[in-house]
Amino acid sequence: MPQLDPPAREDVFADRHIGPRPADIESMLRHVGHDSLDSLMQAAVPKGIRSGQELTLPAPASEPQALANLRALAERNNPGVSMIGLGYHPTITPGVIRRNVLEDPGWYTAYTPYQPEISQGRLEALLNFQTMIADLCGLTTANASLLDEGTAAAEAMTLVRRVARGKDLRPIVLDSRLLPQTLAVVRTRAEALAIDVLEVDLGAEDLPGDVAGAIIAYPAADGAVTDPAPVIEAVHAAGGLAVVVADPLALVLLRSPGSLGADVVVGSSQRFGVPMFYGGPHAGFMAVRDGLERHLPGRLVGVSVDKAGRPAYRLALQTREQHIRREKATSNICTAQVLLAVVAGMYAVHHGAEGLRRIATNVHHAAATLAEGLTRAGVEVTRETFFDTVVARVPGEAEAVVGRARAAGIHLRLVDPDHVAMSTSEVTTTSHLQAVWRAFGIETAVPHDVASALPDALLREDDILTHPVFTEHRSETQLLRYLRKLRDRDYALDRGMIPLGSCTMKLNATAEMEPISWPGFADLHPFVPAEDAAGMIELVETLESWLATVTGYAAVSVQPNAGSQGELAGLLAIRAWHRSNGDEARDICLIPSSAHGTNAASAIMAGMRVVIVKATEGGEVDLDDLRAQCTEHADDLAAIMVTYPSTHGVYEDGISELCDIVHAAGGQVYVDGANLNALLGHAEPGSFGGDVSHLNLHKTFCIPHGGGGPGVGPVAVAAHLEPFLPSHPMHPVAERREGIGAISAAPYGSAGILPIPYAYVAMMGAEGLTEATSVAVLSANYVAARLKGAFPILYTGESGLVAHECILDVRGLSKETGVSVDDVAKRLIDHGFHAPTMSFPVAGTLMVEPTESEDLAELDRFCDAMLAIRAEIDLVAAGEYPEGDDPLSQAPHAGRELLEWQHAYPVATGVFPAGETQDKYWPPVGRIDQAYGDRNLACSCPPVEAFA
Template sequence: MTAQFFAPVASPQTPRTAFADRHIGPSGDERSRMLAAIGYSGAEALIDAAVPEAIRTHRPLALPPALSEPAALARLRELAEKNTVLTSMIGLGYHGTHTPGVILRNVLENPGWYTAYTPYQPEISQGRLEALLNFQTVIGDLTGLPVANASMLDEGTAAAEAMALSHRVGKRKEPGAFLVDADALPQTIEVIRTRAVPLGIEVVTADLSAGLPEGDFFGVLVQYPGASGAVRDLTPLVDAAHARGMQAVVAADLLALTLLRPPGESGADIVVGSAQRFGVPFGFGGPHAGYMAVREGIQRQMPGRLVGVSVDVDGRPAYRLALQTREQHIRREKATSNICTAQVLLAVMASMYAVYHGPEGLAAIAQHAHGQAVHLAAGLREGGVEVVHEHFFDTVLARVPGRAAEVVATARALGVNLRLADADHVGIACDETTTGEHVAAVWRAFGVEGVAEVPAGDALDSLRRESPYLTHPVFHAHRSETAMLRYLRRLQDKDIALDRSMIPLGSCTMKLNATTEMEPITWPEFANIHPFAPVEQAAGYVELIGELEGWLAEITGYARVSVQPNAGSQGELAGLLAIRGYHASRGEEHRNVCLIPSSAHGTNAASAVMAGMKVVVVKCDDGGNIDVDDLHAKIAKHGDALAAIMVTYPSTHGVFEESITEVCKSVHDAGGQVYVDGANLNALVGLARPGEFGSDVSHLNLHKTFCIPHGGGGPGVGPVGVREHLAPFLPSHPLRAEAGPQDTGVGPISAAPWGSAGILPISWTYIAMMGADGLRSATEGAIIAANYLAAKLSPHFPILYTGRDGLVAHECIADLRKITKETGVTAEDVAKRLIDYGFHAPTLSFPVAGTLMIEPTESEDLAELDRFVDAMVEIRREIEAVADGTLDAEDNPLRNAPHTADSLLTEDWKHAYTRETAAYPLPSLREGKYWPPVRRIDQAYGDRNLICSCPPPEAFED
């Protein structure tokens, strides 16, 4: 899409009301004091010293003038009003739903939920972990399988992951072939194809209503119900697949499973789908929580995140991420999936929808959708219209030879969107929101008038579910809004999110997610647009996306940007597939080697393998920089086969590497392409453009640099930006020609044409309100804050990597390895002790084991930065007390951290330090103390004794 810069609304701003001054935490005076502590007289002097001249841009950002918050919202209202919200009965995996107000206000619109980080520190994440355990229980119960994860990115990518899982389980060495039901969702089929091509897997589609075709397949995917609405007994198909050594994958409608026999009871090995219709709006395609459930025996190979139940040091049940958590960082090029972020916030919403409605409520909602479909079908039959399928859940396929387009157009004129299946068939999907008036409008569109009352009846017959589900008390205890409100608050209070304190995680940019940025995503004109509604109904979205893509291209120096990838990992894959497509277009398919520095984010290597590339690791030197000599040696060895290098810039070590331009030139000279991972773009915006200093392609993390909140681990958006020669190979989509290059594109990366379009207004608003000067000031602020912390902490903790003049980029790494060797106090001990001080820990032991990677962002003011420094300095004093014997090496506040209120209230306090030392190591903590709900969790116990659904209530008894 092309950029269309708007004429800004006149909006006078004073220094006190300009949005940039609200977003950037330190005042001008505070910034001066921070610079003085670093040793610089001004921001420009620091930037000149920290950022290599070779990468600096000499062209200011050509962005519209910054808008005030009211003006930005007014402009968004103009865009929203260009969207036309009709009743969408299109189906295809997206359905109308009612978001209960108590969930809308207290989860989606609540910073206590949406500003939380991924629960890698489980002791301060028990609330969201419980919500995710509820989600897993919902998925496991409804699918009839014992293990479910939390969660996947969408249904299409979940199905593609299921294909890869089926191949691993089958333990075949050759790629083989995967069979897909022709009645699967069309976008799912194409996402599977996109993912299969670089892996050498053949995808075969067939009409499975007649049984399995001949052929050697390692797995089969069937849609339940089908895209056409058809429902059939899965058991014969699954039995036939197993008899031929195939894994049986079912893509299932979650709401339908409240009435239909679950796939697990038919023997399915893997079930995937979307939880969208559990209270999450269309959002023009996302974000929505995908899901995956698996049979016993393959859970340790399942991609994504799995929440499990363990115990803390007192033996009390406690939740944590289990098994393959961040397997990309452990297995790197041997990883089986590149998924990093999940759709946690949306999974929480879906889980709470199930908690609020309970099994009876869900069944009633499903029965309503089914009843409306049966009623609709009966009326059509009475009016002489052929209904194709006898058994269906909520979707009716009508046959009208030669006049399907006419029917769809007439329905649209009546305010209803239907699906044009082909020239002879129309699909109509009913849902929770469908009313009798909608059904009557559809009848009129078909020319069926004066239909008498027809009985609702049933179109499920023997396929109806008989087994119970959601029997756990949590799904029966919160029926009133008061009870639900208090349950949500109780879970929220267990966690540390950005609304409570700074989250200094390195490489994750936990910056302000401003309320004005968040507000538009719940407007009906953005929330209630179906992703496959006629594009003219989404004119405002198309314009917003065009502007955002144009701004991102301007900021990064690339020619084109696609916002389709719905996570950073998916942006990585899209960028690498673009490189792959480019080489193939030049007859150089043999180029398949991807060079990756040893310090790289783990998803880089996993993405390269998924793109069909061979990973070759490049060493880093003692300063954390790419070892240029080793790079040249690897290029010499693999030059003819070199496809790309993936470089994170600034580096994962938090340093502006001086050699980046030499790295880019060396790879280009050998015929390769340069991929710059945009995870750390927060240190470049307004100062440097990857597309100018040598990069060919980058993904950007909108959930980091551009303010989309982490939401406890998702949603994320990972747009991919490319130079002109790679533009023909950006993602495309089979159902939206406007979403990408149709003839040369690599295919869809996500199920929806523009990915998680529903949250793109957040980043649009951020850029619109910051303007060029504000964005540059934010970057300067991030670099100042990181160097301020490095300067303040370096007398107490060695700062591991620094660049020119001893400076860092946007983050710094505190090295505890020598401290651990001398005292036994580990980086993990410090991370857990920070909980007692009211802080989320920095990134633990990445990219270097035994270290803490700290990123303050530009949004934290000086008081909060100093509060963190005070905590770290006091912790260093506690470490010294261990070293000199004042505190026992095993029984000390660091080793025993975190301390719960219960642990302090015991009458049998046996520790050598006081309760006050445990709870209030700094006087400031007496005001607004955060109390962790559990003590340190036994990680290994949870893996040995895997429980990944709601445990019985007696597990929580003393």
């Protein structure tokens, strides 16, 4: 009888996550001069910081096992029908948008649009979002989104201070009727920056005295709709700025804050088709009046022209970014919530003004009907005017009412023992209203001819969303094709390699992504009772424990919803710890000259002073200068922020000594976790001297970048800093309600995407995570080895190796030939690649991070492209092309150039540099004029005629 084959190897997720096959790994190792991954890592990672044992994680799960586990967790949640409100509302994500944006890798695997020529699709989608927000707010300019409503309000507070250029130290008034989580985030920021804030009920009290500004609720947390104009006028009379926090769905029916005099409007676009996600991710927003656009934090999409003079989109005013301004930055926001902003913008494109009015009218009618039924039954409703939120007074009975509603599958909000709040939404039905009435002990027919509860004087009369983009896509066929058109204009990870240094663009596996849309996770309100979120809380706590394990720290908080917010949380923890020890004067934060720009900005946001530490010629922290700085600041040193491996992509041998020097001077060591993908399974920041780190789950742990967001930036701390982790007044775990304050609006930040890293760690296990790091380091060294003869590798460690990324130095070639680093980046587009990171951390260089997910064929394709570009540079140097007309300076080559080819080199050379292929990516525009766009700032949808 024939012999049976031995059993097949068990399904191992790591085999699909890691790109190079075993034979490829052997070939790559030979190329870099090592015989095994262990040999490579022992040579690369300094001996003094290497972990002595394997990570203690559960055995790796297969994809079916991991999904079954996540399904069980989702089923332990009880989303019910949420009528809790407080800025989070059930909404209907149109299926065409859910499937073709939120769940489409062409949208979610894209990177921030720093290379605008290959980002025209998402830039147009963001311009739609900005136009929608500007229209609803009645102001001229809106940004491309912020992290959530709470941080948007906090950024507005610092904008008020920034406009005065630091001279106006008068207090800023906070409307006590703002959402409680918004107040909490603003308080945290204000305390750190020593901004004096006064909390006043601006619906009942006059503006107090002389103030720099006010942040006003419209509508209020209790649902009240009151005219903010008198407060705005009083603020202006005092010479201050008026900020309005608004609900964009309410603004469909209510007069815009801009028409009432507001200078700034902020809020959340969550209810425009974005699931509640247990608190996030959601796209916050900010809009400003004329004259304030250059003070906007975060990202701003504008319109410029390409080399042919045609309109083209790009990020505007990029010189405001933190990597330029560093310690002079006035905001540490370096990202946006692009994927969610695209969903919200497309929701408006899908519905148009007419559809939004229908939805908003239905929401308000449901609230008015609910109130009418309660009033007729003798239940007191506390407000006469409201949009979607009704507060009922039931002395001593509130808890019982909420309990009866919960038993019927509806979540109401317990305000206090005497009051219950209920918010209607897009999903509210008559049966929901009847269930709520029954919870109050009312059996009644649905009232008819219910009067509006909106003040007549505040009803909106102007037109909104008049641009054709909001009227041309009424049918699903039209919208589907529009989404496909925009997606195809972009370059994302589903097309090919995005070798961005410091950004870790790795596989975002479908099995990791699938659970985020499950109702048990997506439809969960962040303030449901803890027992109704038992599965989600277990998921979060398990993930936090895994992250603590792999980093060597005692505890982790996932509340920060971006890396910048994780930095802020970590520095606030250090600041609070020093203060608890009586060291009020310790406020100096040492930052190496090569550090990420957000480091310095975050230190300023945490109320610290920044002192720069020099780097050696080899790119490492200059330990002699560090000692001198620690001696000079022996009495006021708070911390050092250091990225490891370094921002230059090197494992610095002196990291342990650096930690010892700072600790001896009384400071704490903040290890920026941006490059953690080079450490997992081999070294632990919490074990080699770090006191705190933030982690980028959108880098190392596979949350996709989403075209520039969402992200998650958990903060990990040693045991002595654990009491100073972020708190939240509405945290489901009572012990975490008091502390240093809220960093994000929701207790667990962007909880809705935490199933992604949970699935990644569960399926990779200790061995898989360790191998992923090893292969990432191997891939970077392989690229460096193949390219070092053509482009100098700027920094290497003592072993001659790089870490997970390498820096290619173009400066010498630029000086000799005039070919710039921009020319190389744009020419890579013609080869079908997203460019590496340009001019960071060193101007005139390219930082390449191939990650572990790219297979050998793709690595070779990239290296071949770079070598071909080097050959073209040599031809430029030899004078083979007319001055200013070479394939590099003219790149990228858009398809329309074929119609009127005007270059001295052949068509094939320009558009098919790697050989003809039917799969070529065609950039939709030529090289974009960035300076023109900054001089002629246009931040909303241009008229259709502009593209004629």
